[in-house]
Amino acid sequence: MYRKQVRRRRAVLLLLVAASLTLLSLYYREGNGGPLHGAEKVVSTIFGPIEGGADRALKPVRDLVNWFGETFDARGESDRLRDQVAELRDQLARSQTTKQEAKEIAALDETLSGGIVPDGTDPVTARVIGRSPTVWYSTVTIDEGSSDGVHVDDPVVAPLGLAGKVTQTTPNTAQVTLITDADSAVTARVTSSGATGVVEPDVGNPRDLQLDYLERGTQIAEGQMVVTAGFSTGDLGSIFPPGIPIGEITKATAEEQQAYQRVHLEPFADLRDMSFVKVLTTPSGKGKR
Protein backbone atom coordinates (compact mmCIF):
# COMPACT_ATOMS: atom_id res chain seq x y z
CA MET A 1 0.00 0.00 0.00
CA TYR A 2 2.78 2.40 1.05
CA ARG A 3 4.86 1.51 -2.03
CA LYS A 4 1.86 2.19 -4.22
CA GLN A 5 1.47 5.62 -2.67
CA VAL A 6 5.17 6.40 -3.17
CA ARG A 7 4.98 5.28 -6.82
CA ARG A 8 1.91 7.43 -7.40
CA ARG A 9 3.53 10.45 -5.75
CA ARG A 10 6.67 10.11 -7.87
CA ALA A 11 4.65 9.62 -11.04
CA VAL A 12 2.60 12.78 -10.42
CA LEU A 13 5.72 14.79 -9.59
CA LEU A 14 7.50 13.60 -12.74
CA LEU A 15 4.40 14.37 -14.80
CA LEU A 16 4.13 17.92 -13.44
CA VAL A 17 7.85 18.66 -13.88
CA ALA A 18 7.73 17.27 -17.42
CA ALA A 19 4.61 19.37 -18.14
CA SER A 20 6.35 22.54 -16.84
CA LEU A 21 9.52 21.91 -18.86
CA THR A 22 7.51 21.05 -22.00
CA LEU A 23 5.48 24.25 -21.63
CA LEU A 24 8.66 26.32 -21.13
CA SER A 25 10.32 24.76 -24.15
CA LEU A 26 7.30 24.98 -26.48
CA TYR A 27 6.52 28.56 -25.37
CA TYR A 28 10.02 29.70 -26.30
CA ARG A 29 9.96 27.93 -29.65
CA GLU A 30 6.57 29.06 -30.90
CA GLY A 31 5.90 32.57 -32.14
CA ASN A 32 3.57 35.16 -30.66
CA GLY A 33 0.64 33.65 -32.55
CA GLY A 34 1.27 30.08 -31.35
CA PRO A 35 -1.37 27.96 -29.56
CA LEU A 36 0.21 28.36 -26.10
CA HIS A 37 0.35 32.15 -26.44
CA GLY A 38 -3.28 31.97 -27.63
CA ALA A 39 -4.40 29.87 -24.67
CA GLU A 40 -2.58 32.20 -22.28
CA LYS A 41 -4.32 35.20 -23.80
CA VAL A 42 -7.74 33.51 -23.46
CA VAL A 43 -7.16 32.94 -19.72
CA SER A 44 -5.85 36.49 -19.30
CA THR A 45 -8.88 37.87 -21.16
CA ILE A 46 -11.27 35.96 -18.91
CA PHE A 47 -9.51 37.13 -15.74
CA GLY A 48 -8.93 40.71 -17.01
CA PRO A 49 -12.18 42.22 -15.65
CA ILE A 50 -11.76 40.28 -12.37
CA GLU A 51 -8.22 41.67 -12.01
CA GLY A 52 -9.47 45.20 -12.71
CA GLY A 53 -12.20 44.89 -10.05
CA ALA A 54 -9.86 43.29 -7.53
CA ASP A 55 -7.25 45.99 -8.15
CA ARG A 56 -9.73 48.71 -7.21
CA ALA A 57 -11.15 46.75 -4.27
CA LEU A 58 -7.71 45.98 -2.78
CA LYS A 59 -6.22 49.46 -3.35
CA PRO A 60 -6.89 50.62 0.24
CA VAL A 61 -5.06 47.55 1.63
CA ARG A 62 -2.12 48.16 -0.69
CA ASP A 63 -2.02 51.87 0.14
CA LEU A 64 -2.03 51.12 3.87
CA VAL A 65 0.94 48.74 3.61
CA ASN A 66 2.77 51.11 1.29
CA TRP A 67 2.08 53.97 3.70
CA PHE A 68 3.90 52.07 6.46
CA GLY A 69 6.80 51.40 4.07
CA GLU A 70 6.97 55.02 2.96
CA THR A 71 6.88 56.25 6.55
CA PHE A 72 9.76 53.94 7.43
CA ASP A 73 11.82 55.10 4.45
CA ALA A 74 11.07 58.73 5.19
CA ARG A 75 12.58 58.51 8.69
CA GLY A 76 15.89 60.30 8.65
CA GLU A 77 15.20 62.14 5.38
CA SER A 78 14.82 65.86 4.93
CA ASP A 79 11.91 67.96 6.21
CA ARG A 80 10.63 68.29 2.72
CA LEU A 81 10.16 64.53 2.46
CA ARG A 82 8.60 64.44 5.93
CA ASP A 83 6.07 67.03 4.80
CA GLN A 84 5.40 64.97 1.74
CA VAL A 85 4.71 61.85 3.84
CA ALA A 86 2.44 63.89 6.11
CA GLU A 87 0.65 65.18 3.06
CA LEU A 88 0.23 61.64 1.76
CA ARG A 89 -1.06 60.54 5.16
CA ASP A 90 -3.65 63.31 5.13
CA GLN A 91 -4.72 62.36 1.67
CA LEU A 92 -5.08 58.74 2.72
CA ALA A 93 -7.13 59.70 5.76
CA ARG A 94 -9.53 61.72 3.65
CA SER A 95 -9.72 58.92 1.09
CA GLN A 96 -8.94 61.26 -1.74
CA THR A 97 -8.26 58.47 -4.16
CA THR A 98 -9.99 60.23 -6.99
CA LYS A 99 -7.96 63.39 -6.52
CA GLN A 100 -4.77 61.34 -6.41
CA GLU A 101 -5.63 59.59 -9.63
CA ALA A 102 -6.38 62.92 -11.32
CA LYS A 103 -2.95 64.17 -10.20
CA GLU A 104 -1.20 61.16 -11.70
CA ILE A 105 -2.98 61.63 -14.98
CA ALA A 106 -2.03 65.33 -14.93
CA ALA A 107 1.64 64.38 -14.34
CA LEU A 108 1.36 61.99 -17.26
CA ASP A 109 -0.03 64.76 -19.46
CA GLU A 110 2.77 67.06 -18.33
CA THR A 111 5.36 64.42 -19.21
CA LEU A 112 3.95 64.21 -22.71
CA SER A 113 3.62 67.98 -23.20
CA GLY A 114 6.03 70.03 -25.28
CA GLY A 115 5.51 68.35 -28.63
CA ILE A 116 6.90 64.94 -27.62
CA VAL A 117 3.87 63.07 -28.92
CA PRO A 118 4.28 62.64 -32.69
CA ASP A 119 1.50 63.47 -35.14
CA GLY A 120 -0.94 60.62 -35.68
CA THR A 121 -0.32 59.21 -32.21
CA ASP A 122 -3.25 58.77 -29.86
CA PRO A 123 -2.20 58.48 -26.18
CA VAL A 124 -4.43 56.04 -24.29
CA THR A 125 -4.55 56.31 -20.49
CA ALA A 126 -4.42 52.92 -18.77
CA ARG A 127 -4.54 51.74 -15.18
CA VAL A 128 -1.78 49.40 -13.95
CA ILE A 129 -3.71 46.37 -12.67
CA GLY A 130 -1.03 43.72 -12.22
CA ARG A 131 2.63 43.35 -11.50
CA SER A 132 5.04 40.42 -11.68
CA PRO A 133 6.08 39.23 -8.20
CA THR A 134 9.75 38.74 -9.16
CA VAL A 135 12.52 41.15 -10.11
CA TRP A 136 13.40 38.94 -13.07
CA TYR A 137 10.24 39.72 -14.99
CA SER A 138 9.92 43.54 -14.95
CA THR A 139 6.47 43.58 -16.43
CA VAL A 140 3.13 45.10 -15.48
CA THR A 141 -0.37 44.42 -16.76
CA ILE A 142 -2.59 47.32 -17.83
CA ASP A 143 -6.36 47.42 -18.24
CA GLU A 144 -6.41 48.56 -21.89
CA GLY A 145 -5.89 46.07 -24.70
CA SER A 146 -6.16 45.58 -28.43
CA SER A 147 -9.85 46.59 -28.45
CA ASP A 148 -8.75 50.05 -27.20
CA GLY A 149 -6.19 50.42 -29.98
CA VAL A 150 -3.18 49.16 -28.01
CA HIS A 151 -0.68 47.24 -30.13
CA VAL A 152 2.52 45.33 -29.48
CA ASP A 153 5.58 47.66 -29.42
CA ASP A 154 3.56 50.77 -28.51
CA PRO A 155 5.68 52.97 -26.19
CA VAL A 156 4.40 53.38 -22.63
CA VAL A 157 5.00 56.51 -20.56
CA ALA A 158 4.63 56.84 -16.76
CA PRO A 159 4.38 60.08 -14.76
CA LEU A 160 7.77 61.86 -15.16
CA GLY A 161 9.32 59.53 -17.74
CA LEU A 162 9.46 56.52 -20.04
CA ALA A 163 8.11 53.25 -18.58
CA GLY A 164 8.59 50.70 -21.37
CA LYS A 165 6.72 49.18 -24.28
CA VAL A 166 3.76 46.88 -24.90
CA THR A 167 4.89 43.30 -25.50
CA GLN A 168 1.63 41.36 -25.51
CA THR A 169 -2.03 42.25 -25.89
CA THR A 170 -5.40 40.67 -25.22
CA PRO A 171 -8.71 42.38 -26.10
CA ASN A 172 -8.93 44.10 -22.70
CA THR A 173 -5.46 43.91 -21.14
CA ALA A 174 -1.85 44.30 -22.25
CA GLN A 175 1.54 43.35 -20.88
CA VAL A 176 4.06 46.18 -20.59
CA THR A 177 7.74 45.27 -20.41
CA LEU A 178 9.45 47.95 -18.33
CA ILE A 179 12.80 49.56 -19.16
CA THR A 180 14.18 47.69 -16.11
CA ASP A 181 13.45 44.29 -17.72
CA ALA A 182 16.38 42.12 -18.74
CA ASP A 183 15.21 42.18 -22.38
CA SER A 184 14.85 45.97 -22.59
CA ALA A 185 17.13 48.24 -24.67
CA VAL A 186 16.27 51.84 -25.58
CA THR A 187 18.33 54.12 -27.81
CA ALA A 188 18.88 57.33 -25.87
CA ARG A 189 20.58 60.72 -26.01
CA VAL A 190 22.18 62.86 -23.33
CA THR A 191 20.47 66.23 -23.85
CA SER A 192 23.34 68.62 -23.08
CA SER A 193 26.16 66.80 -24.89
CA GLY A 194 24.13 65.09 -27.61
CA ALA A 195 25.95 61.79 -26.96
CA THR A 196 23.88 58.75 -27.87
CA GLY A 197 23.86 55.23 -26.46
CA VAL A 198 21.60 52.38 -25.43
CA VAL A 199 19.82 52.37 -22.06
CA GLU A 200 19.93 48.90 -20.53
CA PRO A 201 18.88 47.68 -17.09
CA ASP A 202 20.87 46.41 -14.16
CA VAL A 203 18.59 43.47 -13.35
CA GLY A 204 17.38 43.54 -9.76
CA ASN A 205 18.10 47.24 -9.23
CA PRO A 206 15.09 49.24 -10.49
CA ARG A 207 16.72 52.57 -9.48
CA ASP A 208 19.78 52.08 -11.68
CA LEU A 209 20.01 51.94 -15.48
CA GLN A 210 23.09 51.90 -17.67
CA LEU A 211 23.71 54.01 -20.75
CA ASP A 212 25.98 51.76 -22.81
CA TYR A 213 27.87 51.98 -26.11
CA LEU A 214 28.73 55.68 -25.74
CA GLU A 215 31.26 57.15 -28.11
CA ARG A 216 34.71 57.35 -26.53
CA GLY A 217 35.76 60.85 -25.59
CA THR A 218 32.25 62.26 -24.97
CA GLN A 219 32.02 64.41 -21.87
CA ILE A 220 29.16 63.26 -19.68
CA ALA A 221 28.61 64.58 -16.17
CA GLU A 222 26.32 63.70 -13.30
CA GLY A 223 22.96 65.49 -13.30
CA GLN A 224 22.57 65.56 -17.09
CA MET A 225 19.24 64.43 -18.51
CA VAL A 226 18.79 61.41 -20.77
CA VAL A 227 15.91 61.25 -23.27
CA THR A 228 14.86 58.81 -25.97
CA ALA A 229 16.88 59.26 -29.19
CA GLY A 230 14.17 58.02 -31.54
CA PHE A 231 16.50 57.40 -34.47
CA SER A 232 15.19 56.62 -37.94
CA THR A 233 17.13 55.21 -40.88
CA GLY A 234 14.99 54.33 -43.89
CA ASP A 235 12.53 51.61 -42.88
CA LEU A 236 14.44 50.94 -39.67
CA GLY A 237 13.56 53.10 -36.68
CA SER A 238 13.21 53.17 -32.94
CA ILE A 239 9.74 52.40 -31.60
CA PHE A 240 10.13 55.28 -29.11
CA PRO A 241 9.56 58.84 -30.36
CA PRO A 242 12.44 61.23 -29.60
CA GLY A 243 12.52 63.42 -26.52
CA ILE A 244 10.72 61.31 -23.90
CA PRO A 245 12.58 61.82 -20.58
CA ILE A 246 14.18 58.62 -19.29
CA GLY A 247 16.37 59.62 -16.35
CA GLU A 248 19.23 61.60 -14.90
CA ILE A 249 22.92 60.64 -14.94
CA THR A 250 23.89 59.61 -11.41
CA LYS A 251 27.37 58.16 -11.94
CA ALA A 252 29.75 59.02 -14.75
CA THR A 253 33.35 58.16 -13.97
CA ALA A 254 36.06 58.71 -16.56
CA GLU A 255 37.39 55.17 -15.95
CA GLU A 256 34.07 53.48 -16.68
CA GLN A 257 33.47 55.68 -19.72
CA GLN A 258 36.89 54.83 -21.11
CA ALA A 259 36.83 51.11 -20.29
CA TYR A 260 33.17 50.18 -20.84
CA GLN A 261 31.76 53.26 -22.67
CA ARG A 262 29.12 53.32 -19.94
CA VAL A 263 27.52 55.71 -17.43
CA HIS A 264 24.73 55.12 -14.89
CA LEU A 265 21.37 56.87 -14.65
CA GLU A 266 18.35 56.81 -12.39
CA PRO A 267 14.95 56.61 -14.12
CA PHE A 268 12.61 59.57 -13.57
CA ALA A 269 9.54 57.34 -13.41
CA ASP A 270 8.91 55.39 -10.21
CA LEU A 271 8.37 52.07 -11.94
CA ARG A 272 7.59 50.17 -8.72
CA ASP A 273 4.73 52.45 -7.75
CA MET A 274 2.69 53.72 -10.67
CA SER A 275 -1.07 53.54 -10.98
CA PHE A 276 -1.56 55.05 -14.44
CA VAL A 277 0.42 55.06 -17.67
CA LYS A 278 -0.12 56.43 -21.17
CA VAL A 279 0.22 54.14 -24.16
CA LEU A 280 1.22 55.99 -27.34
CA THR A 281 -0.94 54.15 -29.83
CA THR A 282 -0.93 54.58 -33.58
CA PRO A 283 -3.73 53.54 -35.97
CA SER A 284 -1.34 51.24 -37.85
CA GLY A 285 0.07 49.83 -34.64
CA LYS A 286 3.47 49.24 -36.09
CA GLY A 287 5.21 50.90 -33.20
CA LYS A 288 7.80 52.61 -35.39
CA ARG A 289 7.84 56.40 -35.43
Next chain:
Amino acid sequence: MILTPGIIARLVALGALVAVAQIVCFSKMDVFGSDPDVALLVVISLGVLGGSLTGAVTGFSIGLLMDCLLLETLGGFALAMLSVGYVAGRYRETVGPPTRGAVVLLGGALTLLGAAVIAAIQIGTGIDATVSFLVVRDAIVKSLIGALLAIPVFWVVRLMVRSALVDERRAARRRPVSPTTAGTR
Protein backbone atom coordinates in the same frame (compact mmCIF):
# COMPACT_ATOMS: atom_id res chain seq x y z
CA MET B 1 -5.86 15.50 3.25
CA ILE B 2 -9.20 13.94 2.36
CA LEU B 3 -10.19 15.35 -1.02
CA THR B 4 -13.96 15.56 -1.43
CA PRO B 5 -15.58 17.52 -4.31
CA GLY B 6 -16.34 20.31 -1.83
CA ILE B 7 -12.73 20.57 -0.71
CA ILE B 8 -11.48 20.51 -4.33
CA ALA B 9 -13.87 23.37 -5.16
CA ARG B 10 -12.59 25.25 -2.12
CA LEU B 11 -8.96 24.69 -3.22
CA VAL B 12 -9.72 25.88 -6.76
CA ALA B 13 -11.39 29.04 -5.41
CA LEU B 14 -8.50 29.65 -2.99
CA GLY B 15 -5.94 29.17 -5.80
CA ALA B 16 -7.70 31.56 -8.21
CA LEU B 17 -8.25 34.14 -5.47
CA VAL B 18 -4.66 34.09 -4.23
CA ALA B 19 -3.19 34.22 -7.77
CA VAL B 20 -5.27 37.32 -8.62
CA ALA B 21 -4.59 38.96 -5.23
CA GLN B 22 -0.85 38.31 -5.58
CA ILE B 23 -0.73 40.05 -8.97
CA VAL B 24 -3.06 43.00 -8.30
CA CYS B 25 -2.23 43.65 -4.66
CA PHE B 26 0.69 41.93 -2.93
CA SER B 27 3.19 42.36 -5.81
CA LYS B 28 2.45 46.10 -5.87
CA MET B 29 3.24 46.55 -2.18
CA ASP B 30 6.61 47.93 -1.19
CA VAL B 31 7.93 46.35 2.00
CA PHE B 32 11.60 47.22 2.61
CA GLY B 33 12.20 47.36 -1.14
CA SER B 34 10.58 44.00 -1.88
CA ASP B 35 7.08 42.57 -1.80
CA PRO B 36 5.37 39.65 -0.04
CA ASP B 37 4.92 36.43 -2.02
CA VAL B 38 1.65 35.31 -0.42
CA ALA B 39 0.78 32.91 -3.27
CA LEU B 40 3.95 30.95 -2.53
CA LEU B 41 3.11 30.90 1.21
CA VAL B 42 -0.34 29.49 0.41
CA VAL B 43 1.30 26.71 -1.64
CA ILE B 44 3.74 26.02 1.22
CA SER B 45 0.83 25.87 3.69
CA LEU B 46 -1.14 23.48 1.48
CA GLY B 47 1.97 21.29 1.06
CA VAL B 48 2.56 21.21 4.82
CA LEU B 49 -1.10 20.44 5.52
CA GLY B 50 -1.86 18.03 2.67
CA GLY B 51 1.44 16.39 1.74
CA SER B 52 3.73 16.44 -1.29
CA LEU B 53 1.08 15.49 -3.85
CA THR B 54 -1.31 18.25 -2.77
CA GLY B 55 1.58 20.73 -2.56
CA ALA B 56 2.92 19.90 -6.01
CA VAL B 57 -0.47 19.90 -7.77
CA THR B 58 -1.70 23.14 -6.16
CA GLY B 59 1.71 24.77 -6.72
CA PHE B 60 1.68 23.82 -10.40
CA SER B 61 -1.91 25.04 -10.87
CA ILE B 62 -1.50 28.39 -9.07
CA GLY B 63 1.85 28.96 -10.83
CA LEU B 64 0.38 28.19 -14.25
CA LEU B 65 -2.53 30.57 -13.63
CA MET B 66 -0.08 33.32 -12.63
CA ASP B 67 1.97 32.68 -15.79
CA CYS B 68 -1.23 33.13 -17.83
CA LEU B 69 -2.41 36.25 -15.99
CA LEU B 70 0.98 37.94 -16.36
CA LEU B 71 1.36 36.76 -19.99
CA GLU B 72 4.79 35.42 -18.97
CA THR B 73 6.61 32.34 -20.21
CA LEU B 74 4.26 29.44 -19.53
CA GLY B 75 5.70 26.95 -17.05
CA GLY B 76 8.10 29.32 -15.23
CA PHE B 77 6.10 30.07 -12.09
CA ALA B 78 4.44 26.65 -12.41
CA LEU B 79 7.81 24.86 -12.07
CA ALA B 80 9.00 27.10 -9.22
CA MET B 81 5.79 26.74 -7.20
CA LEU B 82 5.41 23.01 -7.76
CA SER B 83 8.97 22.50 -6.47
CA VAL B 84 8.21 24.53 -3.36
CA GLY B 85 4.86 22.77 -2.76
CA TYR B 86 6.49 19.35 -3.16
CA VAL B 87 9.34 20.11 -0.73
CA ALA B 88 6.87 21.50 1.84
CA GLY B 89 4.79 18.33 1.51
CA ARG B 90 7.82 16.06 1.83
CA TYR B 91 8.72 17.87 5.07
CA ARG B 92 5.34 16.94 6.46
CA GLU B 93 5.61 13.30 5.27
CA THR B 94 9.07 12.77 6.74
CA VAL B 95 8.99 14.92 9.90
CA GLY B 96 5.27 15.09 10.71
CA PRO B 97 2.91 18.00 11.41
CA PRO B 98 5.05 21.13 11.85
CA THR B 99 5.38 23.24 14.96
CA ARG B 100 4.95 27.05 14.78
CA GLY B 101 8.72 27.51 14.61
CA ALA B 102 8.96 25.03 11.75
CA VAL B 103 6.22 26.88 9.83
CA VAL B 104 8.20 30.14 10.18
CA LEU B 105 11.42 28.47 9.05
CA LEU B 106 9.68 26.71 6.16
CA GLY B 107 8.06 30.00 5.08
CA GLY B 108 11.44 31.72 4.94
CA ALA B 109 13.52 28.89 3.49
CA LEU B 110 11.03 27.82 0.83
CA THR B 111 10.42 31.42 -0.30
CA LEU B 112 14.17 31.58 -0.86
CA LEU B 113 13.98 28.27 -2.76
CA GLY B 114 11.19 29.68 -4.97
CA ALA B 115 13.30 32.76 -5.77
CA ALA B 116 16.28 30.52 -6.57
CA VAL B 117 14.23 28.34 -8.97
CA ILE B 118 12.88 31.44 -10.77
CA ALA B 119 16.44 32.82 -11.04
CA ALA B 120 17.70 29.46 -12.36
CA ILE B 121 14.94 29.39 -15.01
CA GLN B 122 15.79 32.95 -16.08
CA ILE B 123 19.52 32.26 -16.30
CA GLY B 124 18.85 28.92 -17.98
CA THR B 125 16.74 30.52 -20.70
CA GLY B 126 19.39 33.15 -21.43
CA ILE B 127 19.81 36.71 -20.20
CA ASP B 128 21.71 39.51 -21.96
CA ALA B 129 21.64 42.26 -19.33
CA THR B 130 23.91 42.57 -16.29
CA VAL B 131 22.53 41.23 -13.01
CA SER B 132 22.71 43.41 -9.91
CA PHE B 133 23.66 42.12 -6.48
CA LEU B 134 20.32 43.55 -5.37
CA VAL B 135 18.67 40.41 -6.81
CA VAL B 136 20.16 38.55 -3.84
CA ARG B 137 18.99 41.27 -1.43
CA ASP B 138 15.48 41.06 -2.90
CA ALA B 139 15.42 37.28 -2.42
CA ILE B 140 16.62 37.60 1.19
CA VAL B 141 14.10 40.35 2.07
CA LYS B 142 11.32 38.34 0.39
CA SER B 143 12.37 35.32 2.43
CA LEU B 144 12.27 37.31 5.69
CA ILE B 145 8.82 38.66 4.81
CA GLY B 146 7.82 35.07 4.00
CA ALA B 147 8.97 33.93 7.46
CA LEU B 148 7.00 36.76 9.11
CA LEU B 149 3.79 36.04 7.20
CA ALA B 150 4.05 32.24 7.32
CA ILE B 151 2.03 31.76 10.54
CA PRO B 152 -0.98 33.98 9.64
CA VAL B 153 -1.17 32.57 6.10
CA PHE B 154 -0.85 29.00 7.42
CA TRP B 155 -3.61 29.72 9.94
CA VAL B 156 -6.00 31.07 7.28
CA VAL B 157 -5.32 28.18 4.87
CA ARG B 158 -5.74 25.65 7.66
CA LEU B 159 -9.07 27.22 8.58
CA MET B 160 -10.25 26.89 4.97
CA VAL B 161 -9.36 23.21 4.56
CA ARG B 162 -9.84 22.16 8.18
CA SER B 163 -12.60 19.64 7.49
CA ALA B 164 -10.35 17.76 5.07
CA LEU B 165 -7.37 17.40 7.40
CA VAL B 166 -6.72 13.89 8.73
CA ASP B 167 -5.08 15.24 11.93
CA GLU B 168 -8.08 17.43 12.74
CA ARG B 169 -10.48 14.47 12.33
CA ARG B 170 -8.33 12.28 14.59
CA ALA B 171 -8.19 15.07 17.19
CA ALA B 172 -11.96 15.53 17.01
CA ARG B 173 -12.48 11.79 17.53
CA ARG B 174 -10.18 11.81 20.57
CA ARG B 175 -12.07 14.71 22.20
CA PRO B 176 -14.10 13.41 25.22
CA VAL B 177 -17.89 13.32 24.92
CA SER B 178 -19.52 15.87 27.25
CA PRO B 179 -21.49 14.36 30.19
CA THR B 180 -24.73 16.07 29.11
CA THR B 181 -24.79 14.35 25.73
CA ALA B 182 -23.11 11.08 26.70
CA GLY B 183 -26.25 9.17 27.53
CA THR B 184 -28.55 10.51 24.86
CA ARG B 185 -27.21 8.53 21.90
